Amino acid sequence: MVRKEIQDETDRMTGKSKQISPVPIHVSIYSPNVHGFAVVNLTLIDLPAYEGCCRTAREYRSRHRSMVRSYVEPNCIILAITPANQDIATSDAMKQSREVDPAGERTFGVLTKLDLMDKGTNAIDVLEGRAYPLQHPWVGIVNRSQADINRNVDMIASRWKEREFFATSPDYGHLASKMGSEYLAKVLSQNLESVIRARLPGITSLINKIIEELEAELSHLGRSVAIDAGAQLYTILELCRAFDHIFKEHLDGGLPGGDRIYGVFYHQLPAALKKLPFDRHLSLQNIRKVVSEADGYQPHLIVPEQGYRCLIDGALSYFRGPAEASVDAVHFLLKELVRRSIAETQELKRFPTLQAEIAAAANEALERFREENKKTTLRLGKQLAKLLDEDPALMQRRQQCVKRLQLYKSARDESDSVSWAR
Secondary structure, rough: HHHHHHHHHHHHOOOOOOOOOOOOOOOOOOOOOOOOOOOOOOOOOOOOOOOOOOOOOHHHHHHHHHHHHHHOOOOOOOEEEEEEOOOOOHHHHHHHHHHOOOOOOOOOEEEOOOHHHHOOOOOHHHOOOOOOOOOOOOOEEOOOOOHHOOOOOOOHHHHHHHHHHHHOOOOOOOHHOOOOHHHHHHHHHHHHHHHHHHHHHHHHHHHHHHHHHHHHHHHHHHHOOOOOOHHHHHHHHHHHHHOOOOOHHHHOOOOOOHHHHHHHHHHHHHHHHHHOOOOHOOOHHHHHHHHHHHHOOOOOOOOOOHHHHHHHHHHHHHHHHHHHHHHHHHHHHHHHHEEEEEHHHHOOOHHHEEEEEEHHHHHHHHHHHHHHHHHHHHHHHHHHHOOOOOOHOOOOOHOOOOHHHHHHHHHHHHHHHHHHHH
16 A cells, blocks of 8 residues: 555656656654564665666756755765666666765665576675675665565565575575564664764754754743733833833943933033123123113112112023023933834844834933923023012011111211311
8 A cells, every 4th residue: 555655646746757756755654563673763765776767868867866965965874775686886876875975884785686686696795795895784685576566465474585585595594694674674773873872972962052042042032922911011011121221221321322411411511501691791881781771770779689680580591592402412312312222122122013112102201301391491590580589578678778777877977067067
């Protein structure tokens, strides 16, 4: 049944012409009849032979060679199968195995059709390694004949017939214990185990390296998002804390950016304040003008309070421009730090929607803070002027005191003039 399925699949892929195709046919075979020795799981790749379709067409030959090379990897064990009734020296299987495995470290020579050799001939020289030496010993096998296949002879009967052939053969009897399909499976299993044992440290190292790379990648990608709302909220808060940490690092100077805000308050704002025209505003000429316009003529003992208040209000109004410019400068720098902090928060990279929401919330808050700070600047100027407002009762008492003082001084002056007249 397996053979029929392989034939049907081959016909589906290549048609009735039986051409070769690089598309593999995967067949998994399990058997409970494996006993007597340890057999590891094997993957057998059965490649088509050259004969027939490949000798007549150069294109087929090239396609076949390419296909074989694609499967003969450095970790493969090569079974170079050659019919015993053909010349080993011209075997295509041996030629290709020599090309990919010059030292013969992973090549096993297999002789088939020993039962079909001409009478009086044998393959002893090949099987004993004299005609074509290999590092691993040659193994002879006897498969089912076409007549057996047509009669549906099963593999158990075929193996028994093979063992009988070698045991009773006058040519191969002394090699019977090292011949046959069962011995070949044993040798291949032992070789595979030894290869695995030798390469296991390297394989383990490679596996550990891959594990480290995958763990690093998973750490970079982040853990999977939880399903329940509570865990999702916790994840969002953790991501916001990560963003907040990066943002504070920028502000505190651990990362670039905060120094520019420092420069606004300690360099840009003081430089702007130094350029304000206080010298002209507080000049004696301007003071006389403002006081005269605000209070009119006053006796020299009466403080021109309205004039002073106008001077102070005018001076405070000069601060508004630099203060608002500083607010705008800091606002721009903070928006840039928000953008940079979001980009530098690794945990946020896989959540573009959350990035956009954090950016929008931060920028909205910064806009609100900017307007509030501008209002605060204007309010502060007005409040400073209001802070200089005295208690009306105190101002009235002062004016009364000044008038009484003026009267008494006038009286004293009159008294002195009378005394000098006498």
